[in-house]
Amino acid sequence: MHSEQILQKIKNENLRPISRSVFLFRKVSIWFLLAISTIFGAYAFAFFFLKTLYIDYDNWHYFASSYNRFLIENIPLIWVVLFILSLLLIFYLFKKTNKGYKYSIVFIGAGSLIISFSLGVVLSKILAQKGYFIEEFENERVMNWTDPESGRLSGEVLFSDDQYILLRDIKDDVWNVNTIYLLDNSKEVLQNNQLVSVIGRYDYENNFTACQIIPLNIDKMRFKPNPKNRPGAHLNQDNSFVNDICDLVINGK
Structure with missing residues (x-):
């Protein structure tokens, strides 16, 4: 059945x-x-x-x-x-x-x-x-450090003296960076590194005041400035940590 x-x-x-x-x-x-x-x-x-x-x-x-x-x-x-x-x-x-x-x-x-x-x-x-992908990742790191309005600038040091440096960023723009307020540790970094990240204040077009400098840890051979390079969109937020550093270095507060 x-x-x-x-x-x-x-x-x-x-x-x-x-x-x-x-x-x-x-x-x-x-x-x-x-x-x-x-x-x-x-x-x-x-x-x-x-x-x-x-x-x-x-x-x-x-x-x-x-x-x-x-x-x-x-x-x-x-x-x-x-x-x-x-x-x-x-x-x-x-x-x-x-x-x-x-x-x-x-x-x-x-x-x-x-x-x-x-x-x-x-x-x-x-x-x-x-x-x-290494070049892509390192390039992205440089891009993240290229946001002058938020207090970050990075690139290759083309010229330096006691008062300023010329810095070429990833977009192939050259910046006049005021370095008169730098402390000794930042000056030492500047002397020993051609690629650097600058923390400071945006003054006006292609002019920047440095408050601190740290090494930009990427392979120099992979740093390739190009006008076509465009950093990702940043929120341009006011960073209190960066502001505190600059207040301490510039104003002694």
Whole structure:
């Protein structure tokens, strides 16, 4: 009786057997997508990992009012989201494999994370050794330091004396930077480094007053000024930390 009901259901729903080639195609497709998802997850993690290495954590106070805000504005969260999405896709596809149903959610999730994480670390090392993205990340660091209205200026020192320096920024603009207020530690940095970051006050077009100077930690060979370079949009926020430094150096307050 039971078999008759099954046969009747097959007849009513007009079910047809699926050929072996279709099953094989589905199997290959699932494993192919699984491999692509794993590679994409590894790439997303590698890019995220490399990007975070070039964030100026030690100098966060020149950019934001709090460390948390600095992280939110600089950590590439989009790659974290893409990494998580790749893990979810890996989990979904693995459950679709012939034996995927046998494994628990925890096992598949942990396995996906470990594999993508491990491949991501290996890939990040390869990319770093080959120099991929490094110029882009260093260029972005310089861009972040190029916001004169917010008290940040960076570039190559073309000329210096006791009272001012000529500084060429990433946009190939030359700045006249007043250095008469600098303390000895900043003067020492200036003497020993051709690429520097200047903290100070914007006076007027291409004129800036320096209150502090720190090294610009990038490879000099990768510093390539170009009028086409355009720093990202900045909020031009009034930075109290920068203001305090300048008040102390210039006014002795």
